[in-house]
Amino acid sequence: MVGANPARPALVWFRQDLRLADNPALAAAAASGRPIIPVFVLAVGDTTRPRGAASLWWLDKSLRKLAESLEAKGLRLVLRLGDPQVQLLSLAQEVGAGLVVWNRLYDPAAVERDTAIKRDLEEAGVEARSFNGALLNEPWTVRTGAGGPFKVFTAYWRAAKPMVAAEPAPVIPDELTGPRDWPAGDHLDDWRLHPTAPDWSTGFSDWAPGEAGALARLEDFLQHGLKGYSERRDPPARDGGSRLSPHLHWGEIGPRQVWRMALAHAASRPGLADDLDKFLSELGWREFNHQLLFNLPDLAKVNVRPEFDRFAWRGDPAALAAWRRGRTGYPLVDAGMRELWATGFMHNRVRMVVASFLVKHLLIDWRVGEAWFWDTLVDADLANNAANWQWTAGSGADAAPFFRIFNPVAQGERFDPEGAYVRRWVPELAGMPAGYIHAPWTAPAAVLAQAGMRLGRDYPHPIVEHAEARARALAAFQDLRTGD
Numbered sequence: 426m427v428g429a430n431p432a433r434p435a436l437v438w439f440r441q442d443l444r445l446a447d448n449p450a451l452a453a454a455a456a457s458g459r460p461i462i463p464v465f466v467l468a469v470g471d472t473t474r475p476r477g478a479a480s481l482w483w484l485d486k487s488l489r490k491l492a493e494s495l496e497a498k499g500l501r502l503v504l505r506l507g508d509p510q511v512q513l514l515s516l517a518q519e520v521g522a523g524l525v526v527w528n529r530l531y532d533p534a535a536v537e538r539d540t541a542i543k544r545d546l547e548e549a550g551v552e553a554r555s556f557n558g559a560l561l562n563e564p565w566t567v568r569t570g571a572g573g574p575f576k577v578f579t580a581y582w583r584a585a586k587p588m589v590a591a592e593p594a595p596v597i598p599d600e601l602t603g604p605r606d607w608p609a610g611d612h613l614d615d616w617r618l619h620p621t622a623p624d625w626s627t628g629f630s631d632w633a634p635g636e637a638g639a640l641a642r643l644e645d646f647l648q649h650g651l652k653g654y655s656e657r658r659d660p661p662a663r664d665g666g667s668r669l670s671p672h673l674h675w676g677e678i679g680p681r682q683v684w685r686m687a688l689a690h691a692a693s694r695p696g697l698a699d700d701l702d703k704f705l706s707e708l709g710w711r712e713f714n715h716q717l718l719f720n721l722p723d724l725a726k727v728n729v730r731p732e733f734d735r736f737a738w739r740g741d742p743a744a745l746a747a748w749r750r751g752r753t754g755y756p757l758v759d760a761g762m763r764e765l766w767a768t769g770f771m772h773n774r775v776r777m778v779v780a781s782f783l784v785k786h787l788l789i790d791w792r793v794g795e796a797w798f799w800d801t802l803v804d805a806d807l808a809n810n811a812a813n814w815q816w817t818a819g820s821g822a823d824a825a826p827f828f829r830i831f832n833p834v835a836q837g838e839r840f841d842p843e844g845a846y847v848r849r850w851v852p853e854l855a856g857m858p859a860g861y862i863h864a865p866w867t868a869p870a871a872v873l874a875q876a877g878m879r880l881g882r883d884y885p886h887p888i889v890e891h892a893e894a895r896a897r898a899l900a901a902f903q904d905l906r907t908g909d
């Protein structure tokens with residue numbers, strides 16, 4: 426066996442698994458009996474997609490927490506910057522590593538890069554092993570009867586759910602042994618991942634990146650949020666989701682931990698079966714999207730339905746700027762876009778509404794919206810973001826049909842009936858009565874005056890008229906179908 430001398434250290438390459446518990450790669454390194462060197466490489470100059478600014482904000486805090494937890498166990502987190510293929514091999518050679526372990530990623534660029542790294546390491550006489558720490562089921566394990574990947578969620582989840590293994594979490598010893606001499610690494614502060622001049626992240630303070638924050642978030646959700654989740658997840662003012670998405674993205678908690686703890690909690694309290702089922706199915710969407718990306722490498726760039734390649738998207742810089750800044754004149758859309766900018770997050774229902782608005786009301790290419798989300802979301806995730814944008818646009822697998830066009834006013838009236846969400850994020854509308862808050866342009870002059878509002882001055886007129894925009898979108902879709 427290559428590298429069998431146990432004195433040669435094991436590198437644990439952390440990526441989107443920034444945790445110690447339930448971390449199969451770390452457990453394998455510990456079980457090898459080798460001195461352990463944890464390493465994180467900030468990827469620059471490789472083929473994977475550069476991170477957005479909000480992701481980097483999160484990463485900064487999460488790495489600090491990871492370094493603290495590793496230190497408490499007797500280890501140091503070594504930081505390197507550059508192409509992981511170059512950095513990992515040179516670090517392995519520098520410390521004379523006998524083993525390199527990591528938890529797998531599933532986006533095709535990462536798969537290709539990691540395969541090359543494995544090959545390089547093995548050629549250099551270093552054993553390389555990878556594990557599943559990120560998914561309930563790996564993409565290639567869930568197949569249709571014909572042996573292909575699933576394209577429809579319900580069928581996928583019917584097959585995948587029973588396959589989730591109930592195996593116990595791998596054990597990580599209380600103390601871990603590092604090498605006598607530690608290799609040099611970068612200082613996190615030098616990476617300048619936290620924004621300055623300006624610091625746009627002051628509204629991000631509710632987040633607690635890191636493993637302890639993730640666990641606390643899950644425990645709080647199970648105690649107070651699971652009961653009634655199915656109904657409470659839709660109204661944006663009630664914040665009925667778990668808000669685990671950035672923690673799951675960075676692997677500060679693994680989906681199997683979430684799965685096990687949710688099941689154990691529901692078993693201890695009666696009446697949670699339906700809510701549990703709904704919550705687990707959301708984890709199922711995460712799985713479904715990861716297997717889509719695994720099988721469709723260009724999911725973030727190319728329409729799953731090729732007929733959408735002919736779609737006549739509009740370039741409209743003014744409308745795009747209004748959408749990004751939350752100044753479209755549609756209160757629910759604007760509230761969502763401002764929540765996103767202020768906190769790095771947006772409620773799921775509102776994500777669907779703003780995405781539909783961009784694609785269908787403004788006829789702007791879904792890839793433009795996907796890129797904005799990629800930069801501004803703390804949970805920006807290649808699989809989930811691309812798949813959900815394609816879902817909303819109608820160009821994706823198992824997508825919402827294009828002709829189903831969300832009416833942002835009706836969505837607001839249904840899911841934010843008192844206007845609490847809009848009042849919070851669009852304070853200039855705070856004085857509007859609930860009956861007009863989602864369509865302030867319909868309010869009589871006296872109502873606007875009483876609310877201290879002048880449309881066009883304090884808050885914009887709608888940048889498009891809903892019925893006209895809807896008709897225009899349907900016509901564009903018709904052209905697509907008839908090939909005009």
Ligand SMILES: Cc1cc2nc3c(=O)[nH]c(=O)nc-3n(C[C@H](O)[C@H](O)[C@H](O)COP(=O)(O)OP(=O)(O)OC[C@H]3O[C@@H](n4cnc5c(N)ncnc54)[C@H](O)[C@@H]3O)c2cc1C
Binds near residue numbers: 704712714
């Ligand atoms: C246009 C658009 C873009 C999106 N971009 C992202 C993204 O970049 N990253 C991301 O994690 N989610 C994305 N989502 C999915 C969803 O909005 C978020 O996962 C969810 O809002 C996170 O909140 P939560 O943790 O409270 O979810 P909960 O309701 O508590 O769900 C639990 C977990 O299930 C997963 N999940 C829930 N809904 C979905 C979904 N529709 N698709 C995939 N996984 C889901 C998440 O990991 C989430 O943390 C997007 C949705 C839309 C419509």
